[in-house]
Amino acid sequence: MRFGQRGIGKMAPELHTHVETRAQSAAARALAALRRGRPVVLLAERPAIVAPARGIDAATVNLMASEGRGIVCHAMSAEHMLALGLVLLPVAGARPGAWRFAVSYEAAEGCSTGISAADRARTLDAGARPAEGAIRTPGHIVPV
Numbered sequence: 001m002r003f004g005q006r007g008i009g010k011m012a013p014e015l016h017t018h019v020e021t022r023a024q025s026a027a028a029r030a031l032a033a034l035r036r037g038r039p040v041v042l043l044a045e046r047p048a049i050v051a052p053a054r055g056i057d058a059a060t061v062n063l064m065a066s067e068g069r070g071i072v073c074h075a076m077s078a079e080h081m082l083a084l085g086l087v088l089l090p091v092a093g094a095r096p097g098a099w100r101f102a103v104s105y106e107a108a109e110g111c112s113t114g115i116s117a118a119d120r121a122r123t124l125d126a127g128a129r130p131a132e133g134a135i136r137t138p139g140h141i142v143p144v
Contacts (some may be wrong), residue, residue, distance in 0.1 A: 127141060
């Protein structure tokens with residue numbers, strides 16, 4: 001049989017198992033790295049560098065901003081946004097399944113301009129620990 005004659009859905013059962021095992025192994029390694037506070041790269045429709053917000057350091061934020069070349073976001077649940085007093089921004093003309101952004105925020109204390117990697121690390125850590133008066137809006141971190 002020539003390569004490509006069978007589609008992925010018609011893959012031999014032993015190949016399905018191999019692909020699933022490799023994916024599970026990669027996911028397990030990524031979760032282990034995140035538990036240790038290390039960043040990982042997610043390859044999906046929108047590749048992203050992700051790291052735990054709690055205890056993040058300036059070097060990791062610098063990696064995200066310089067190599068990721070996008071905005072630094074903080075993924076959080078709706079409950080977490082509410083605990084921080086953040087509200088979702090209105091959506092007009094967004095495509096189905098688009099990310100919903102909330103009002104940007106910054107740490108209330110310990111930041112100068114808010115744009116440096118150290119300030120963003122301080123802000124992410126403050127946002128990971130909801131406490132009265134820990135953050136202010138607007139800022140340089142965007143919740144999703």
